[in-house]
Amino acid sequence: MATGRFHQLVQQVLRESELQRVSMRAGGSASVRALPAVSAVERLVDFTLGEAVAEGASDLHFEPQADGVRIRVRLDGLLQLRHELFPKKVYAVFLSRIKVLSRLDPSEQRRPQDGHFSFTREGKETDVRVATMPTIEGECLVLRLLAHGGKVWRIEELGLSEENEASFRALCAQPSGLLIMSGPMGSGKSSSLYAALATLASEQASIVTLDDPVEYRLAGVTQVEVREEGGLSFAEALRHVLRLDADTIVVGEMRDAVTAELSLQAALTGHRVFTTLHTEDACSTVYRLLDMGLAPYLLAATLKGIVAQRLVRRVCPECREEAELSDADALALGNEALAGHRVQRGRGCPACHGTGYRGRIALQEVLVPDDGMRGVVLRGEGLSALRREARRAGFRPLLADGRQKVLAGLTTAEEVRRVLYGG
Numbered sequence: 001m002a003t004g005r006f007h008q009l010v011q012q013v014l015r016e017s018e019l020q021r022v023s024m025r026a027g028g029s030a031s032v033r034a035l036p037a038v039s040a041v042e043r044l045v046d047f048t049l050g051e052a053v054a055e056g057a058s059d060l061h062f063e064p065q066a067d068g069v070r071i072r073v074r075l076d077g078l079l080q081l082r083h084e085l086f087p088k089k090v091y092a093v094f095l096s097r098i099k100v101l102s103r104l105d106p107s108e109q110r111r112p113q114d115g116h117f118s119f120t121r122e123g124k125e126t127d128v129r130v131a132t133m134p135t136i137e138g139e140c141l142v143l144r145l146l147a148h149g150g151k152v153w154r155i156e157e158l159g160l161s162e163e164n165e166a167s168f169r170a171l172c173a174q175p176s177g178l179l180i181m182s183g184p185m186g187s188g189k190s191s192s193l194y195a196a197l198a199t200l201a202s203e204q205a206s207i208v209t210l211d212d213p214v215e216y217r218l219a220g221v222t223q224v225e226v227r228e229e230g231g232l233s234f235a236e237a238l239r240h241v242l243r244l245d246a247d248t249i250v251v252g253e254m255r256d257a258v259t260a261e262l263s264l265q266a267a268l269t270g271h272r273v274f275t276t277l278h279t280e281d282a283c284s285t286v287y288r289l290l291d292m293g294l295a296p297y298l299l300a301a302t303l304k305g306i307v308a309q310r311l312v313r314r315v316c317p318e319c320r321e322e323a324e325l326s327d328a329d330a331l332a333l334g335n336e337a338l339a340g341h342r343v344q345r346g347r348g349c350p351a352c353h354g355t356g357y358r359g360r361i362a363l364q365e366v367l368v369p370d371d372g373m374r375g376v377v378l379r380g381e382g383l384s385a386l387r388r389e390a391r392r393a394g395f396r397p398l399l400a401d402g403r404q405k406v407l408a409g410l411t412t413a414e415e416v417r418r419v420l421y422g423g
Ligand SMILES: [Zn+2]
Pocket: 316, 317, 318, 319, 320, 346, 347, 348, 349, 350, 351, 352, 353, 354, 356, 357
């Protein structure tokens, strides 16, 4: 964030609210005429959002502390401090402005509120989701920034290893059956799903997507926005889509057993079904579906593949330097023999805000069930049996993909450890 301009605007907001106070004391009512056409707070909101969008932040956090408000941005998945002591007086005006923009009640400070508004910068529209929550130091505010009609990636841009890309492409080309993208929130699974879908969009294909909300727009595809709260549910929409003569159906997320069951039925009756699920890895996804009450024979008959994914930060290209893999890092990557191996690390520079990382890449694992794995499911054997069987078939887990990308200098062992083991 350009600190100078930010502080200048903060001072202007303070001066304007002082002016307003003086004129109120003099004339009785708040004299709006004394204020310029675009108030300082409007400029401050514009500037703050504009900067966050420009640097590619996904969220802005405003956290009241004892003597000021801390502002942090989420960049490449992690929070970074931008301002430590944003004056509470200015924050109050800032928060009111956000509440007005998102049609929330500005006078309500004791209850959490949520809303949204859209923000345009250089012709690009961003949907801003607003959430407030009363805390002991005042209301906190989180703004989530969702680019309107996010970029649809091509498969070759997803950072898949050569083997994984070949398996992924083969899965997309299957004429029917279920393909699942799995991973926690913010692991890029929707990006991969849409990259898969983009390979299928053509004049001959009939594709229907169900999403809540629609994040990516694709030409030639029928996109339906599902509203689980008080509107069209995934399950209800899916029942109708089956009558729309679609070849390929995208179920944005399999949130419940009914949706999962309907998705499998669609896959069984000759449709290609793409979906996402919040799960840790490819093998455990199978057991999540069985726990949802799906029949093992149905799953074995329809499941074509599962792609599990995580995003790791990429070593900053501006300040990268050679480093040696430590014993601990080699151990974390599952191969002690790699200690001392040459890898890359970011020293930290202005381009990466001193973090040594800039942008992100994905780690993937692709599970393609064969007869051996289907047998494990049909016989009702557990997760460890499936993992064993997958390994036998040459399945390369996320850790192996991470190891390969560390050795290629794309990311670091710390990053792989952070996303796979949380530390
Ligand atoms: Zn750097």
